Amino acid sequence: MSPFVLLQHITPQHLLTRIIGSLAASRTSWIKQPLINWFSKTYKVNMAEALEPNLEAYDCFNDFFTRALAPEARPFSPNPHAWLSPADGEISQAGKLTGDRILQAKGMHYTATQLLGNSNWAQEVRGGDFCTIYLSPSDYHRIHMPCDGKLTDTSYIPGKLFSVNQKTAQGVDALFARNERLVCRFEGEQGPFYMVYVGALIVAGIETPWGGREVLTRAPRNRGHDHKLKQGEESGRFLLGSTVILLTPKDVASFENCQPGTKVQVHVPLNYRKDDI
Incomplete structure (x- = not known):
């Protein structure tokens, strides 16, 4: 260590x-x-x-x-055929889930069940795709919708507050599933998808348009919602930086061309939906 x-x-x-x-x-x-x-x-x-x-x-x-x-800093034209980057940052890892398993770093995995805290939700993305984006201190820290979606549920999960940079990701098992996080479940045109806002050391809170300040270190809580958000619309903010993880069901999207270490910005396509590739 x-x-x-x-x-x-x-x-x-x-x-x-x-x-x-x-x-x-x-x-x-x-x-x-x-x-x-x-x-x-x-x-x-x-x-x-x-x-x-x-x-x-x-x-x-x-x-x-x-x-x-x-x-003009982040030009945006709606693209119903693309999954857009929800954040400015660096791709930590991206690709396919191996069943329930998500790649954290070379030789290290955690599960969707651990991350989402709900085995039924994890089943919805089993064999699907994921993209993990790390936001550095200098990045823009508002989070945006990758596509149109209706927010149906949120789950706040308490936990540790390890740093989420690459060095820590390579040294702490199941890092993103151990840290505090806000799980957001959306219903999209092609089924459910998830965005997970992961807290980290000195991250003092997560703020959302529908819930206000989601201050960390509280007890777990689950909420039902019925909020429709459009592609590109703001869906949250980090009060000091962290990580966003996007999870999609099987045969809906492909992020396999998103290479670790690649810088991305809000509104830039991560990849196109499979039906349109």
Whole structure:
């Protein structure tokens, strides 16, 4: 086990995350402004893409971190034949589920049942396709719909808060199924699909258009929904970065051409639906 991964095992993950979350939500100028300025410079954030490029215009670090982009930064034309990237980030892994198993890193797998926390839901994507996208600190942190879908259910699952970068993915078994996460089930034109928003160390929460702030470290909860969202529409935000996992049923989509390490952006096709390839 690497020292980096070992350190995460002994770190009080939830306490540290709550402390960082409080700082990120602070509207006190001498706290929020140096934090925003340092972060923007350290991670070379491209503010030319932002709807509001002035760093001093944000009321708190969270507002800056979840900043909206100017419309021209991510051009969007609806494409009913494509699965679009739900996030800016880097493809961690993508391809087919081997039965119920999802590839995490070379030689390491976890199951859809573990990830979704529901064996019936896991059965819906058995033998299907997945795409795991890692959002780095410098990325745009709003999540968008890959296709039209009706939100039917969400499940908040408590857990650990390991980092989700590649080094940790190679060192922690079933990482994404161990961390806290919000599972969103949608009904699409060709059946159900899932987006899983995975929490991580110092990720202070996940925010959705339908539920508001989904603050981490709470008890598990399941909710039924009936919200229709269009392709490209915003479906969530990370308050500090993390990972999104897209799961589709068998013979609906193919992400096998999405190579690990490839950078992707919102609204760019991951691949076309199989009927249209």
